[in-house]
Amino acid sequence: MKNQKPLGKLIAIGGNEDKGTYPNPRTKKKYYLNFFELGILKRVILESGKEDPQIEVITTASMIPEEVARIYLSSFTMLNCNNVNIMDIRTREDALQPQYVERLRRADIVMFSGGNQSRLTDMFGNTEFLATLTQRYHETPNFIIAGTSAGAVAMSKTMVKGGSVPDALMKGAVKMGTGLGFLDNVVIDSHFVKRGRFGRLLEAVALHPKLIGIGLGEDTGVLITEGNQLEAIGSNLVIIMDGHKLEHNNAAAAKKGEAISIENMLLHVLVKGNLYDVTQREFYPDFKLRQQAAESERLTAGKSANAPAPAG
16 A cells, blocks of 8 residues: 555644634734635645535644634634534543544544644554554545644654754754654654754754655645655745765764764755655756656656667
């Protein structure tokens, strides 16, 4: 199953995504956010291909699940979604209940909230719930798994569990673990720009140089199709780190607490509409240029196939 391109889509969001206009109870002031212009949650709905999709919001990662649930219910309601449910899964025993697996099988969109990514792996690792979700992602066209903050970080097989930002690039500052495993060729970090997590992701990629690092800014994300085609969405930046051409890299040999030195880390900065091919490790400013590159590759491959064999 994993050898084929997934038919579903992933949408990883960096956190603090605009969810519409709603009052802030602490300031008693209304914030008029630019959500309807930038539309990350609206894009989530559109990618499902349905006007009123069946949406399941999973608040497991959060320590304030009731508040998070209210916000998402309000946000999706403003987008005219009437089939929105909350999976209030707080223990591993909850995750093993058959009712949640059945709801997964009927869902068009599954949305993981923010919080602590380790809670997601602790609750869902090696369960029928995760197996069903993974199967639907691979086999159901336009099935959406979206996640914000912790929900985005947990999408990859190799996951950033946490780590000190001030001590980043000192061996051991970044804590790594195993995620939900929808992607096995990347490592993701969230709240990337405002919380200054460049060094944290640099260390993660230095430790795992065969992976592509994806740093997601706030109110920004990536739409991932076919398991490796990234499109930047939202208002901020997506940082791509590619360690495939590293020359000097002492991350593996350094002792805990020692400084890590890295030579030739490739870095790309994506904004809304930019594309990145994880498998080919190629950046494209827009769809048109990517299509032109794909057509050029196709023609080149055709000419090579039709070329006469050398004599002798």
